[in-house]
Amino acid sequence: MSTEQWSRLSTDAFNVALFAYIAGMIGYFYYLAFRRQLAWRSASLAAFLGLSAHALSVVARGFAAGRVPWGNMYEYSSLLALLVVAGYLFVVEGVFKVRLLGGFVLAFSVLTMAIAVMFLYVGPGPLVPALNSYWIKIHVVAAITGSSLFALGCIVTILYLAKDRRERRSAAVVAPIMGGSVDLDDAPPHFEAGADEPVGGVTRRGILPPAAVLDRVAYRTIAFAFPIWTFAVIAGAIWAEQAWGRYWGWDPKETWSFITWVIFAGYLHARATSGWRGRRAAVIALVGFASLLVTYYAVNLWIVGLHSYAGV
Numbered sequence: 001m002s003t004e005q006w007s008r009l010s011t012d013a014f015n016v017a018l019f020a021y022i023a024g025m026i027g028y029f030y031y032l033a034f035r036r037q038l039a040w041r042s043a044s045l046a047a048f049l050g051l052s053a054h055a056l057s058v059v060a061r062g063f064a065a066g067r068v069p070w071g072n073m074y075e076y077s078s079l080l081a082l083l084v085v086a087g088y089l090f091v092v093e094g095v096f097k098v099r100l101l102g103g104f105v106l107a108f109s110v111l112t113m114a115i116a117v118m119f120l121y122v123g124p125g126p127l128v129p130a131l132n133s134y135w136i137k138i139h140v141v142a143a144i145t146g147s148s149l150f151a152l153g154c155i156v157t158i159l160y161l162a163k164d165r166r167e168r169r170s171a172a173v174v175a176p177i178m179g180g181s182v183d184l185d186d187a188p189p190h191f192e193a194g195a196d197e198p199v200g201g202v203t204r205r206g207i208l209p210p211a212a213v214l215d216r217v218a219y220r221t222i223a224f225a226f227p228i229w230t231f232a233v234i235a236g237a238i239w240a241e242q243a244w245g246r247y248w249g250w251d252p253k254e255t256w257s258f259i260t261w262v263i264f265a266g267y268l269h270a271r272a273t274s275g276w277r278g279r280r281a282a283v284i285a286l287v288g289f290a291s292l293l294v295t296y297y298a299v300n301l302w303i304v305g306l307h308s309y310a311g312v
Helices: 004-032 037-065 073-093 103-121 140-177 211-245 252-273 277-304
Strands: none
Touching: 004 037, 004 073, 004 103, 037 103, 037 252, 073 103, 073 140, 073 211, 073 277, 103 140, 140 211, 140 277, 211 252, 211 277, 252 277
16 A cells, blocks of 8 residues: 555544544443443444544554654544543453443543644654654653553543542531531541442432542552653653763653653652542642643643654
């Protein structure tokens, strides 16, 4: 196939993936509202079909460009969206057995892909000389993987905060009726691990999984992402030494990558040593995600630095 044919295939597969994700998102939200197993099966099938088409788009882009398909912001965003969906399907649904979050995850990927195709698209082409190194296969892959897992963890964190707020309000209403009081900050949550409802009928119907489940999923996902991001920062420093003759120079991308690392390190440290759970830890995770967005979008688009030409 010619370069033009590979490029066309990549674009067509990208569009198929985008519409499949939209269909899956609608199906997941329908399942979230009405708990119809057919809706979940259909949404999951659409998500897997979209994931397959998306993977084909990324591979075809690589053939069209004659290099690895993550050399600019459009390609980075596309692969980020792909890995977020893959992480949800294989980790959240496959390992944690939580099926109610798919609509939110696919919405994030649809938004990321829409931004990429509308504002970040560039045609396939060769890498700039400074990026033409085997380290792009190591550093950038680790950065994309870590970013996608952080994004997934922070999506769950936002949903946790929404669910936790509702549970606290429900508990505050139920406690006087039961003739007692509830210490919402110190008392451990009493939830069944696989249930959609707090034990004891705090709410009649839970749209999302219990807050405790969401908190646990978010924590484990971020904890899994952190060493990958750490490796990405280290690999980037090694690559910088080869490209620019120094390991670290406080370039804007380097600085914000390190700030993101520090924030998520603080999140994990607070949970491991200070016993922070729930909302306080969730706030730190969201600050880390905001820093990640600055690292990727703000630094690449508006701040001039050594990484500006690359967009990654």
